[in-house]
Amino acid sequence: MRFKIAIVLLLMILSTTISTANPGGKGDAVRSRDCAGSCHGSSSTNGSSGAELAIQFQSEVYAGLITEIETSVSFAEVSSNNMVGLTLLINSDGAKDLPANDGWEIITDPNGGTNNYVEIVDSFSLESMVSQTWTLRAPSNPGNYNLYLAIQHGSPNGGIAMTGISSMQSVTVSEVPENLPRLADDWQPVNSRLLGEETEITLETVNTDSVIVELQSGGEIINLEVVENKFTIPAAVNPGVVQWRVILDGEGPTQTSPWFRLSAVEPGWEVDETALYLQGFALLILFAGLVLVQKPSSSSEVENKYGNTAEVNSQFVAIQEESQTQTNTVRPLPAGGLPEGWTMEQWEYYGHEYQGGIQ
Amino acid sequence: MISAGTFHVIATELTVGTFALSGVAFLLCALNKGPSSKEAVAHWALLGGLIATPFAIISGVNAISGEGIDNPMLANKLLLSMTSAGLAIGLLLRKMWGSTVDLRHSSVGMISVALMLTTAGIGGEYSRGETLLLFIPKDTVMLFPMWASITIIALGLAIFAKSAVQHRS
Numbered sequence: 001m002r003f004k005i006a007i008v009l010l011l012m013i014l015s016t017t018i019s020t021a022n023p024g025g026k027g028d029a030v031r032s033r034d035c036a037g038s039c040h041g042s043s044s045t046n047g048s049s050g051a052e053l054a055i056q057f058q059s060e061v062y063a064g065l066i067t068e069i070e071t072s073v074s075f076a077e078v079s080s081n082n083m084v085g086l087t088l089l090i091n092s093d094g095a096k097d098l099p100a101n102d103g104w105e106i107i108t109d110p111n112g113g114t115n116n117y118v119e120i121v122d123s124f125s126l127e128s129m130v131s132q133t134w135t136l137r138a139p140s141n142p143g144n145y146n147l148y149l150a151i152q153h154g155s156p157n158g159g160i161a162m163t164g165i166s167s168m169q170s171v172t173v174s175e176v177p178e179n180l181p182r183l184a185d186d187w188q189p190v191n192s193r194l195l196g197e198e199t200e201i202t203l204e205t206v207n208t209d210s211v212i213v214e215l216q217s218g219g220e221i222i223n224l225e226v227v228e229n230k231f232t233i234p235a236a237v238n239p240g241v242v243q244w245r246v247i248l249d250g251e252g253p254t255q256t257s258p259w260f261r262l263s264a265v266e267p268g269w270e271v272d273e274t275a276l277y278l279q280g281f282a283l284l285i286l287f288a289g290l291v292l293v294q295k296p297s298s299s300s301e302v303e304n305k306y307g308n309t310a311e312v313n314s315q316f317v318a319i320q321e322e323s324q325t326q327t328n329t330v331r332p333l334p335a336g337g338l339p340e341g342w343t344m345e346q347w348e349y350y351g352h353e354y355q356g357g358i359q
Numbered sequence: 360m361i362s363a364g365t366f367h368v369i370a371t372e373l374t375v376g377t378f379a380l381s382g383v384a385f386l387l388c389a390l391n392k393g394p395s396s397k398e399a400v401a402h403w404a405l406l407g408g409l410i411a412t413p414f415a416i417i418s419g420v421n422a423i424s425g426e427g428i429d430n431p432m433l434a435n436k437l438l439l440s441m442t443s444a445g446l447a448i449g450l451l452l453r454k455m456w457g458s459t460v461d462l463r464h465s466s467v468g469m470i471s472v473a474l475m476l477t478t479a480g481i482g483g484e485y486s487r488g489e490t491l492l493l494f495i496p497k498d499t500v501m502l503f504p505m506w507a508s509i510t511i512i513a514l515g516l517a518i519f520a521k522s523a524v525q526h527r528s
Contacts, residue, residue, distance in 0.1 A: 286514065
């Protein structure tokens with residue numbers, strides 16, 4: 001029997017497959033390369049992605065200013081859920097590889113967040129190229145910088161996590177010309193808003209005489225009115241993303257900002273957390289009290305299926321009563337007195353048997 | 360250091376595991392079957408789960424990616440786990456004060472375990488979007504006004520004190 005069980009267990013162990021991926025993704029986050037992929041298995045179980053990866057920079061990237069890069073993924077053979085994880089990195093070592101380590105700041109990732117790792121669901125295939133746009137703030141020190149695009153995805157047959165990384169993509173970050181019209185270094189765009197709410201944005205500019213704001217919505221570009229560097233983006237009716245950019249004019253060369261993305265989301269659920277915690281504590285106290293207020297049942301009072309204490313007690317009482325009855329009803333002595341050889345005590349206990357025998 | 364999310368998984372595994380063990384033992388107590396150690400297992404496992412519960416709640420709140428409790432499922436998780444913890448505390452005190460494990464005691468134990476497992480199930484739906492608890496209205500939160508909660512706390516404390524005196528006498 002033991003041998004059969006061992007054989008069955010051995011067969012079960014041998015029939016297991018190695019699953020290394022996170023099929024549903026892990027969620028957008030700031031991640032290093034070694035954690036951006038299949039954290040459920042060692043890297044030795046990964047496959048090598050055949051996708052071609054590229055990063056496209058703007059022609060001029062100025063130190064400390066906002067710029068836009070375009071990443072593209074071609075020839076990616078992915079799993080049925082068409083999900084791909086993209087990671088923007090500064091080296092391929094798997095350590096100290098976050099863009100922030102070189103001074104890059106992610107203003108807007110392709111999903112509207114501020115992460116270097118994003119999960120994209122799109123029409124990835126061997127025949128298609130999928131592009132994404134990232135808005136970054138360049139490092140504040142001029143110089144040459146490197147960026148990499150890493151990729152993780154499933155395989156058509158499942159089971160294997162595919163990983164890959166682009167070749168090194170270099171970009172020169174130049175010093176900002178003195179008279180360059182630009183957005184202020186510490187200015188940050190708004191990334192998200194609630195449905196039904198207008199969004200007023202205040203621009204902070206440097207060396208700028210005039211600005212033009214363009215709003216792209218549904219393939220159409222319209223100019224928004226700007227008053228004292230403020231403009232308003234109309235409220236969104238449905239969840240989605242609109243893009244806008246600003247064209248800055250001044251003494252220096254005219255500058256066009258990247259497209260800034262503004263996501264409209266449904267209002268989140270809100271609750272008074274103090275009331276919630278208080279109610280949780282109230283429920284804890286109340287239910288503990290309700291359990292305690294139940295009348296305690298002592299162990300000596302409880303019957304169990306093998307207990308016969310009551311039966312023994314009742315028999316004992318019956319015997320006692322019978323004995324008492326017999327004691328109280330002593331038979332009268334026969335006409336000739338006590339039978340020969342009997343004592344009075346014997347008569348009290350066994351007199352009824354003697355009389356029964358005679359009768 | 361580990362993240363609050365990882366710590367939450369550890370605390371949740373401990374809580375759910377020990378509560379589940381306690382639930383099985385309480386079931387055996389209710390059926391009056393199984394080994395004689397079932398009562399001890401039921402209560403010690405319940406105590407273990409109860410100790411792990413605050414860690415699971417606190418780490419869960421810290422692991423939320425958004426700002427605070429912004430989902431009705433999270434609110435329901437909190438209320439269910441606190442209710443379950445209340446029942447468990449009551450059971451353990453009742454046992455400590457000498458009551459025997461009868462059918463009613465075992466049933467309350469199983470209810471406590473069921474509430475905690477439901478809490479874990481809602482957590483699974485929150486993080487992975489999948490659940491077996493299809494028919495439970497997880498998006499509806501019954502929130503008392505503040506004064507009602509305070510009244511319930513006062514009532515609970517009064518019941519608590521009264522029962523403590525009864526058990527001691």
